[in-house]
Amino acid sequence: MPATTELDLLLQQVRSCRLCAEHLPLGPRPVLRASASASVLIVGQAPGTKVHASGIPWNDQSGKRLRAWLHIEDEIFYDETKVAIIPMGFCYPGRGKSGDLPPRPECAQHWHQQLLAHLPKVKLTLLVGKYAQDYFLGSRAKPTLTETVAKWHEYLPAFMPLPHPSPRNQFWLTRNPWFEQEAVPVVQQLIHTLL
Numbered sequence: 022m023p024a025t026t027e028l029d030l031l032l033q034q035v036r037s038c039r040l041c042a043e044h045l046p047l048g049p050r051p052v053l054r055a056s057a058s059a060s061v062l063i064v065g066q067a068p069g070t071k072v073h074a075s076g077i078p079w080n081d082q083s084g085k086r087l088r089a090w091l092h093i094e095d096e097i098f099y100d101e102t103k104v105a106i107i108p109m110g111f112c113y114p115g116r117g118k119s120g121d122l123p124p125r126p127e128c129a130q131h132w133h134q135q136l137l138a139h140l141p142k143v144k145l146t147l148l149v150g151k152y153a154q155d156y157f158l159g160s161r162a163k164p165t166l167t168e169t170v171a172k173w174h175e176y177l178p179a180f181m182p183l184p185h186p187s188p189r190n191q192f193w194l195t196r197n198p199w200f201e202q203e204a205v206p207v208v209q210q211l212i213h214t215l216l
Contacts, residue, residue, distance in 0.1 A: 028057050028139040035111065035136070040127040044115075051111035051128075052078050057139055059105035060215045062146040063087075064153040066185065067110030067124035078106040086186035087149070090201075092209040093216065103216050105143065107136055109152045120189060124152055144215055145178065147208070150185040158182070167197060173204050181208055 035051050042049050052068045063079075071081040079087055079098070088098050098104055110124025111132075117123075133156075137143075148154045151166040157180060163169040169182045176182060184190055184200065194200065 031135055035132055040131060041125045044125060045112050046115040047073055047113050049112050052076055053107045053111055054078060054101040055105040055107060055136060055140060056101045058102045058142055059140055060142050060144050062105045062140060062143045064146060065108045065149040066152050067108050068113045069121060070113060073113035083187045090205050090208060091212045093212060097216055105140055109156060129156055145211055146180050148180055148182045154182045170200060
């Protein structure tokens with residue numbers, strides 16, 4: 022059996038995290054995956070109810086669309102030695118008026134820098150949604166998600182901003198056909214080069 026690494030110990034701590042338990046309607050269940058050998062990092066928002074129930078990241082309709090955009094099979098997507106999955110919020114945040122609530126801020130504040138320090142081989146970070154884009158791009162992010170995603174080439178080779186692949190975003194995808202026509206083929210090429 023392989024020796025326990027610092028990252029393994031850190032992941033155990035994260036999975037035991039109870040920092041914002043009182044704010045979580047379904048209770049804490051941090052969902053993330055990482056390995057020091059991963060070359061791709063996916064940063065989304067926070068798990069939905071289906072992912073909370075299964076404990077498997079992107080195990081829903083959003084995940085199906087994301088894997089279609091990346092053009093990779095489940096076996097590769099869920100191989101943490103290749104793909105790390107660290108959302109902005111690790112637990113289901115609850116329901117708001119027009120969908121899930123924003124990711125809880127405690128995760129990024131307390132855990133992200135520690136986790137990222139253990140991912141030295143990441144060459145490309147996919148920033149899925151505005152929360153991830155604002156956090157990682159900071160002042161380089163544009164005022165809106167559409168503007169940031171439209172300027173995707175400005176953030177390469179380290180980052181690739183993506184809209185959220187949720188079925189709720191179908192209207193955005195319909196209004197912005199350039200994303201699937203221009204950006205998705207580039208994402209697929211980058212992913213296949215790295216994996």
